[in-house]
Amino acid sequence: MADLQDLAELRAEVRDRLREHAAHAPPATGAHEPMDYETGPELRSWIERLRAGRWLCLSWPTRFGGRGLDAFACMAVNEEFARAGVPRPALGMGETLLAPAILQHGTEEQQERLLPRILAGDDVYCQGFSEPEAGSDLARLRTRGVVDGDRVRITGEKIWQSGAHNANRVFLLCRTDPDAPRHRGISYVVLDMAAGGVRVEPIRMMTGDHGFNHLLFDDAVASLDDVIGGLNNGWKVAMTTLGAERAGHITSQYLGYERELTDLVRRLAQLDRLDASATERMVDVYAQVQLMRFTGRRVADEMAAGRSAQVLQAIDKINWSELHLEMGLLAAELLGVDGITRPAEDGYRLTPLQRVLLESPGRRIARGSNQIQRTIIAERVLGLPR
Ligand SMILES: Cc1cc2nc3c(=O)[nH]c(=O)nc-3n(C[C@H](O)[C@H](O)[C@H](O)COP(=O)(O)OP(=O)(O)OC[C@H]3O[C@@H](n4cnc5c(N)ncnc54)[C@H](O)[C@@H]3O)c2cc1C
Numbered sequence: 001m002a003d004l005q006d007l008a009e010l011r012a013e014v015r016d017r018l019r020e021h022a023a024h025a026p027p028a029t030g031a032h033e034p035m036d037y038e039t040g041p042e043l044r045s046w047i048e049r050l051r052a053g054r055w056l057c058l059s060w061p062t063r064f065g066g067r068g069l070d071a072f073a074c075m076a077v078n079e080e081f082a083r084a085g086v087p088r089p090a091l092g093m094g095e096t097l098l099a100p101a102i103l104q105h106g107t108e109e110q111q112e113r114l115l116p117r118i119l120a121g122d123d124v125y126c127q128g129f130s131e132p133e134a135g136s137d138l139a140r141l142r143t144r145g146v147v148d149g150d151r152v153r154i155t156g157e158k159i160w161q162s163g164a165h166n167a168n169r170v171f172l173l174c175r176t177d178p179d180a181p182r183h184r185g186i187s188y189v190v191l192d193m194a195a196g197g198v199r200v201e202p203i204r205m206m207t208g209d210h211g212f213n214h215l216l217f218d219d220a221v222a223s224l225d226d227v228i229g230g231l232n233n234g235w236k237v238a239m240t241t242l243g244a245e246r247a248g249h250i251t252s253q254y255l256g257y258e259r260e261l262t263d264l265v266r267r268l269a270q271l272d273r274l275d276a277s278a279t280e281r282m283v284d285v286y287a288q289v290q291l292m293r294f295t296g297r298r299v300a301d302e303m304a305a306g307r308s309a310q311v312l313q314a315i316d317k318i319n320w321s322e323l324h325l326e327m328g329l330l331a332a333e334l335l336g337v338d339g340i341t342r343p344a345e346d347g348y349r350l351t352p353l354q355r356v357l358l359e360s361p362g363r364r365i366a367r368g369s370n371q372i373q374r375t376i377i378a379e380r381v382l383g384l385p386r
Pocket residue numbers: 126127128129130131132133134135136137158159160161162163362363365366367368369370371372375
């Protein structure tokens with residue numbers, strides 16, 4: 001773990017850099033990127049700046065363009081960006097979900113070929129794991145991968161792929177040995193979506209946005225060189241991706257919640273609705289955000305010490321997703337009509353706080369549903385029967 005002196009120096013360096021560059025940044029977004037997120041020109045040019053300064057993919061090894069920072073150092077950087085009110089974007093699922101799997105299970109050749117393209121922004125990935133009959137119980141997946149010489153031919157369907165309409169590649173799981181026990185015989189494959197045999201169908205969400213997709217594969221062809229971790233060994237690789245997904249932005253996610261809460265306070269003050277009762281409820285939510293912040297740090301502590309943080313992560317997952325819904329409901333209630341109507345002059349776009357309300361129910365299902373997390377707590381902490 002980075003020591004305090006190193007962290008203080010890192011923070012000072014970030015503050016220096018941001019003093020120089022922050023004026024060129026778009027404003028920071030809320031806790032979660034909108035599901036229909038598209039990188040506009042302002043954010044693209046900010047990402048270019050961060051890329052040039054090596055402020056992207058911070059946890060990656062230096063030889064792949066990262067800084068090799070641990071969770072605490074990443075948190076320090078993220079907090080400094082948040083303090084300056086500017087975004088520190090991740091390069092999507094390629095950086096956050098696929099790269100950890102490539103770094104842990106990929107060959108040297110795969111690391112050298114695939115990682116720089118993520119960092120350069122040349123490859124934008126989506127995650128092709130869930131299927132209509134295989135969500136929580138992922139090992140039920142049925143998408144087939146048939147090995148044909150040096151290729152894998154993929155046929156089947158995936159559902160709920162966030163951002164697949166903006167992606168050019170997908171990392172997916174397919175069954176390459178149908179006779180093996182269900183957790184074996186699965187391969188983790190990286191596929192070029194433009195290569196043919198892939199159809200992307202939009203799914204609209206209750207926000208009105210097109211955030212999700214349905215992916216249909218009809219004899220889509222990937223190279224055997226793009227199987228990560230070896231044929232039929234994909235379950236282990238998938239666990240690394242799911243571990244990274246659960247860990248998420250554990251140490252810095254609270255920053256987005258603080259930002260949203262500050263927005264709500266500002267809006268209520270403008271409307272002259274920040275009375276004693278509203279203030280009391282905001283303080284309660286603020287305390288929960290701080291709880292989330294320190295649970296995140298405990299998770300990072302456990303992981304840094306090489307201990308399992310699965311139970312703490314389950315608690316954290318329930319906390320952050322339930323809290324976000326609570327915040328969305330609170331904003332709608334306290335803002336009244338203003339909280340639920342859309343300003344016509346803004347093309348009826350949702351306000352960020354309305355987005356919190358309408359997107360947060362889905363977050364209780366994403367990254368392992370809260371029922372599943374409660375089962376983990378019930379069995380592992382409370383010792384209840386299965
Ligand atoms: C916002 C969001 C983004 C997503 N992004 C992606 C993505 O990019 N790529 C991707 O592949 N997938 C993605 N998903 C899909 C997500 O992984 C699945 O929705 C999730 O795994 C649940 O699967 P399911 O929808 O099939 O529900 P099911 O597994 O059918 O579950 C239905 C209900 O039953 C409950 N349940 C199921 N099993 C149990 C059990 N054993 N004990 C108790 N309760 C249980 C669940 O909690 C849930 O409430 C996303 C989902 C959401 C909501």
